[in-house]
Amino acid sequence: MSKGDKYLSRAVLDLAPSGIRRFFDVASQMEGVISLGVGEPDFVTPWHIREACFDSLERGYTMYSSNQGIIELREEIAKYMYRTQGLSYDPEEEVLITVGVSEATDLILRALLMPGEEVMIPEPSYVSYVPCTIMAGGKPVILCTDAEHEFRLTAEELAGKITEKSKALILSYPNNPTGAIMEREDLEALVDIIIKHDLIVISDEIYGELTYGGKKHVSIATLPGMKERTIVLNGFSKAFAMTGWRIGYACGDPDIIGAMNKIHQYTMLCAPMMGQRAALEALRHGESEMLRMVEDYDRRRRLVLKGFREIGMPCFEPEGAFYVFPSIARTGLSSVEFSEKLLREEKVAVVPGDAFGSCGEGFIRCCYAYSVEHIQQALDKINNFIDRNEKKTP
Amino acid sequence: MSLSKKILDLLARDARHTPYQIAAMLNEDEERVAQEMARLEKERIIVGYYAVVNWEKAGEEGVTAMVDVKVAPEREVGFDAIANRICRFPEVRDVCLMSGTYDLSVTVQGKDLKDISAFISQKLATMPSVQSTTTHFVLKQYKLEGFIFDEKEADRRLVVSP
Structure with a gap:
């Protein structure tokens, strides 16, 4: 028995290692890799936001903030939620600043779950929900989404997985890794079931600003009867190109936000002050630059989508985030085999779909937050790869 | 925004974009984009194409x-x-x-x-x-035509991230 096994907690030992981590280890060892494998913007944080951070450092904003976060930022977030979604939150009690949506996800699950209670998680989805649910003592229940339904969660799938122990539903739309969105009518179809079974919705809207083709993101909290049972999670990483700043937030019922803050004050104390000051600038003056970035993603989205379709890799049109999720079925390879082989033979890094749950098998995630030239190069290489690796029909 | 304005917008940022790429990005027909580009050139709305060069770095004194x-x-x-x-x-x-x-x-x-x-x-x-x-x-010269010469903002992202 290794030392690790002896000293480490059973809960941690039993956690499955991240499929992305393993793939990262391989890809990062190679020279000259053309990657479509990242999960973040290619833009650097807009300059005025960085300037605001310098200014805050000069003025000595280097201390703790209140646990909930600086009030000016909470007020701006409340205004932003009202401006963009028509949702009213009291910045005093209904908004909590966190260290990215990652911390907020952990907080809400720990605040809600009693041992064995179930959290319903649509997959493919971001890699944290399942392990965070397990670490909070809950039981993840996977809801499958598929290409046929453009990776949207259907009422049938939700209804079919509800048990007496169902406590919460995670919605993460626009979705990483598929780029899927949930439109108003898709969400409306879920509301009756959610209310009937008294579920809490954890709505991770980190890609909410990144929607395309005239489709505006709709938060499920805006639907009748849903605000009081929805915790909206969002942050600055994607829309404002601020991944490294680690600033997120949660909005919702004051008792739930209060409970999250209770954990947050003991484990994190507060989100970094400099990041909070920068986030304040982003909300006050960053919207036009953000919209410019969204338009830029949209153009590259169309380019990459057309590219995959011309290669002959079927791909539903993603209307959010900055990913496409093409099918690799015609190669007959698993998503891990495909990605490893593509990396070895063409030095192109993509992320195997099954890293986001078993429903992602048969697909790869490709990020288009890269220059046009870079995208074109990667597509050309994927095209060569497909030509060589097409499944031979007997 | 008109098609010509959109094309100009893209070319003003990177003149190497091909009609294929522009058409894909704008969800337009490639032939139509090529025709529009030809018109813009003919009418001298697009006056020319060139590279933005840091001559000092190229070792050319001037x-x-x-x-x-x-x-x-x-x-x-x-x-x-x-x-x-x-x-x-x-x-x-x-x-x-x-x-x-x-x-x-x-x-x-x-x-x-x-x-x-x-x-x-x-x-x-x-x-x-x-x-x-x-x-x-x-x-x-520190910046020319919108390009910063001493650009420190390399792509510092990890190769793969969730």
Whole structure:
């Protein structure tokens, strides 16, 4: 028995290692890799936001903030939620600043779950929900989404997985890794079931600003009867190109936000002050630059989508985030085999779909937050790869 | 926004975009984009294409000067006739009519100081309607045409991330 096994907690030992981590280890060892494998913007944080951070450092904003976060930022977030979604939150009690949506996800699950209670998680989805649910003592229940339904969660799938122990539903739309969105009518179809079974919705809207083709993101909290049972999670990483700043937030019922803050004050104390000051600038003056970035993603989205379709890799049109999720079925390879082989033979890094749950098998995630030239190069290489690796029909 | 405006927007940022890429990005027909580009070129709305070069880094020594030129406007044509004449010199890179204390801002390129002063004293300042010139030599270029020369913002992202 290794030392690790002896000293480490059973809960941690039993956690499955991240499929992305393993793939990262391989890809990062190679020279000259053309990657479509990242999960973040290619833009650097807009300059005025960085300037605001310098200014805050000069003025000595280097201390703790209140646990909930600086009030000016909470007020701006409340205004932003009202401006963009028509949702009213009291910045005093209904908004909590966190260290990215990652911390907020952990907080809400720990605040809600009693041992064995179930959290319903649509997959493919971001890699944290399942392990965070397990670490909070809950039981993840996977809801499958598929290409046929453009990776949207259907009422049938939700209804079919509800048990007496169902406590919460995670919605993460626009979705990483598929780029899927949930439109108003898709969400409306879920509301009756959610209310009937008294579920809490954890709505991770980190890609909410990144929607395309005239489709505006709709938060499920805006639907009748849903605000009081929805915790909206969002942050600055994607829309404002601020991944490294680690600033997120949660909005919702004051008792739930209060409970999250209770954990947050003991484990994190507060989100970094400099990041909070920068986030304040982003909300006050960053919207036009953000919209410019969204338009830029949209153009590259169309380019990459057309590219995959011309290669002959079927791909539903993603209307959010900055990913496409093409099918690799015609190669007959698993998503891990495909990605490893593509990396070895063409030095192109993509992320195997099954890293986001078993429903992602048969697909790869490709990020288009890269220059046009870079995208074109990667597509050309994927095209060569497909030509060589097409499944031979007997 | 019109198609031509969208095309111009993309090409102004990177002239290497092909009609195929532009068409894909704008969800337009490639043939239509190519035709529109040809029209923009023919009508000289797109005047030319070139690379933005950091000549100093390329090891090419050269001198750039910005010359403030005061001129006497002419009847009927105002400043246009003299501006157009100045434009014709191959040494001249940019010519703009300015508000303020002088009239034309002329950017001149040459291989050295002597080269530029010869151009100014012998060709520019001697033109009949030119009344005076004030020459400012460029000591160091930091940004050109929207591109920062000493760009420190490399792609620092991990190769793969969730």
